[in-house]
Amino acid sequence: MTQRQPGAGRLRYWPRLLFAIPFAAILWVPSYNRMEPALGGIPFFYWYQLAWILLGAAIVLIAYLLETRITGATARSRAGLETDGAPGDVL
Amino acid sequence: MSLDLTATAVFVLLFLLVTWLGFVAARWRKADLNVLHEWGLGGRRFGTVVTWFLLGGDLYTAYTFIAVPALVYGKGAMGFFAIPYTILIYPILYLVFPRLWAIAHAKGHVTAADFVRDRFGSRILALAVAVTGIVATMPYIALQLVGMEVVIGALGFPAGGLLGHLPLIIAFIVLAAFTYTSGLRAPALIAVVKDTLIFVTIFAAVVIIPARLGGYGAIFASVPQEKLILPSPTGQSLGSYSAYATLALGSALALFLYPHSMTGILSASSGDVIRRNAAMLSAYSFILGLIALLGYMTIAAGVDKDPAFAAGFTQYGANFAVPALFLSSFSSWFVGVAFAAIAIGALVPAAIMSIACANLFTRNLYKEFMRPDCSEADEARMAKIVSLVVKIGAVVFILAIPQEYAIQLQLLGGIWIIQLLPPVLLGLYTRSFHPMALLSGWIAGTAIGTYMAATQGFTSSVYPLEMFGVTLPGYAALYSVVINFVVAIILTPLCDLIGRSGPAPAAR
Numbered sequence: 019m020t021q022r023q024p025g026a027g028r029l030r031y032w033p034r035l036l037f038a039i040p041f042a043a044i045l046w047v048p049s050y051n052r053m054e055p056a057l058g059g060i061p062f063f064y065w066y067q068l069a070w071i072l073l074g075a076a077i078v079l080i081a082y083l084l085e086t087r088i089t090g091a092t093a094r095s096r097a098g099l100e101t102d103g104a105p106g107d108v109l
Numbered sequence: 110m111s112l113d114l115t116a117t118a119v120f121v122l123l124f125l126l127v128t129w130l131g132f133v134a135a136r137w138r139k140a141d142l143n144v145l146h147e148w149g150l151g152g153r154r155f156g157t158v159v160t161w162f163l164l165g166g167d168l169y170t171a172y173t174f175i176a177v178p179a180l181v182y183g184k185g186a187m188g189f190f191a192i193p194y195t196i197l198i199y200p201i202l203y204l205v206f207p208r209l210w211a212i213a214h215a216k217g218h219v220t221a222a223d224f225v226r227d228r229f230g231s232r233i234l235a236l237a238v239a240v241t242g243i244v245a246t247m248p249y250i251a252l253q254l255v256g257m258e259v260v261i262g263a264l265g266f267p268a269g270g271l272l273g274h275l276p277l278i279i280a281f282i283v284l285a286a287f288t289y290t291s292g293l294r295a296p297a298l299i300a301v302v303k304d305t306l307i308f309v310t311i312f313a314a315v316v317i318i319p320a321r322l323g324g325y326g327a328i329f330a331s332v333p334q335e336k337l338i339l340p341s342p343t344g345q346s347l348g349s350y351s352a353y354a355t356l357a358l359g360s361a362l363a364l365f366l367y368p369h370s371m372t373g374i375l376s377a378s379s380g381d382v383i384r385r386n387a388a389m390l391s392a393y394s395f396i397l398g399l400i401a402l403l404g405y406m407t408i409a410a411g412v413d414k415d416p417a418f419a420a421g422f423t424q425y426g427a428n429f430a431v432p433a434l435f436l437s438s439f440s441s442w443f444v445g446v447a448f449a450a451i452a453i454g455a456l457v458p459a460a461i462m463s464i465a466c467a468n469l470f471t472r473n474l475y476k477e478f479m480r481p482d483c484s485e486a487d488e489a490r491m492a493k494i495v496s497l498v499v500k501i502g503a504v505v506f507i508l509a510i511p512q513e514y515a516i517q518l519q520l521l522g523g524i525w526i527i528q529l530l531p532p533v534l535l536g537l538y539t540r541s542f543h544p545m546a547l548l549s550g551w552i553a554g555t556a557i558g559t560y561m562a563a564t565q566g567f568t569s570s571v572y573p574l575e576m577f578g579v580t581l582p583g584y585a586a587l588y589s590v591v592i593n594f595v596v597a598i599i600l601t602p603l604c605d606l607i608g609r610s611g612p613a614p615a616a617r
Contacts, residue, residue, distance in 0.1 A: 037200035044193040047350040051339045059326020063338050067192045068398045074196045075391030078203055082384050
């Protein structure tokens with residue numbers, strides 16, 4: 019693979035792969051449909067899902083920071099509009 | 110129940126404050142409100158903080174605050190699906206909508222139908238998108254009134270009759286007036302008050318009420334065991350597991366296709382404002398999670414068995430759970446604050462929904478099919494008038510038609526609105542789909558989704574799909590939109606073939 023400019027190419031979207039984590043965790047219902055371990059009297063089913071609200075927010079925030087700070091992509095290119103004023107067709 | 114004077118006074122005072130704000134909003138970030146994107150999108154100038162309040166006030170509606178705990182109170186763990194749903198919406202918001210915002214901003218789109226019209230060059234497909242949006246939103250506006258009606262009844266106003274409906278009608282006249290004059294600026298400013306009141310109320314509720322009931326352990330211990338977790342699937346069925354997961358995923362995919370969500374998103378000042386909010390809006394989800402638990406607190410407090418609240422539960426059913434809990438737990442003045450939070454929580458989304466419907470009607474029906482040559486000022490004037498008509502329609506709807514119909518239509522609305530996913534989502538990345546294939550998919554998805562709900566007597570949107578000898582009970586919206594996608598994919602090459610061999614090239 020050749021060296022790319024920072025923010026160039028589809029590869030800079032890699033932080034978005036992190037979003038697979040909340041989807042997998044939340045849609046796999048049997049993994050959390052139980053009472054134990056309870057937390058301060060709150061059954062697992064409830065505190066686990068409440069905790070995922072915070073984890074989900076953290077993952078979105080991390081993806082945002084990775085995309086803006088680390089890859090240094092501009093706001094325009096983050097919207098997928100890097101080529102010209104018209105929206106580019108990706109497919 | 111007699112009228113609670115202290116609570117009513119606080120309630121009315123807060124309502125007056127919000128009314129004043131609604132009219133003052135016309136002068137906030139002053140611009141020419143006779144242009145549609147200024148009136149109907151706030152000039153696309155809302156920054157991160159205002160957008161956070163606006164979308165929070167828009168998506169977490171009064172009906173949500175009443176209905177989610179009512180569902181948990183009545184059905185237990187299954188009602189908690191609203192939580193995984195709100196977890197999944199933010200990655201979707203982050204992935205899809207900054208791009209939509211960028212395209213809409215570059216091309217001056219005000220509605221999703223504008224976007225689809227431009228991307229696929231089909232007026233008919235755009236019409237389908239606009240009509241679906243309006244039809245799905247109308248019962249949603251009507252349900253906001255249900256939330257308001259419950260708290261007004263809980264204050265002790267007589268239920269039923271013209272006198273009983275008077276507070277509701279006054280509230281909606283006020284709402285209609287400030288939406289007309291200030292457009293989207295009004296709900297944006299009011300949302301700040303609404304969200305603050307909601308945060309204060311819920312923090313008080315989750316501290317004060319459990320302390321009185323002996324802690325969270327005692328609350329969960331008083332709930333019947335079988336309600337606390339989902340029943341394990343038996344036999345050849347995935348039972349409640351597939352229902353819970355598909356309800357969460359389907360609702361999350363549908364949410365941002367609603368016109369009021371779209372309006373909230375398009376009014377942001379940049380794609381990064383939307384991205385930051387995808388992380389920050391989770392604060393409301395956490396509040397919603399706590400609100401859902403109020404359903405169990407109602408059971409633990411035993412207010413449903415308290416004769417003082419029997420009339421309320423008879424009148425409003427499970428929707429009375431939260432108002433009854435607040436009445437029994439808070440002192441009068443704070444009941445006024447809490448109920449005002451819910452009532453104002455109805456005004457914000459109702460205003461945005463009516464603006465969104467007005468934008469759709471004006472842009473994609475009136476301008477497209479009736480008056481293509483109308484001026485910008487005509488366009489804005491028409492939208493203002495339509496926003497009034499929509500609200501009158503919602504009031505008539507809720508007063509004249511049994512509430513079950515509004516709830517059933519809202520349930521159907523979720524199934525209908527998700528059918529916009531193929532044109533909107535595919536349109537973001539490619540134009541290679543044929544508009545007639547997308548339209549066919551929309552027809553197939555809408556028809557099959559409606560049929561699935563009909564088999565359940567319109568009381569549940571969970572359809573027991575049989576596949577390879579296994580039953581997969583799941584959200585009809587999700588099943589029907591899969592069919593919609595499949596039809597669009599299969600018919601696109603066929604439509605292209607017909608278009609090429611036909612007498613004239615298909616207008617694309």
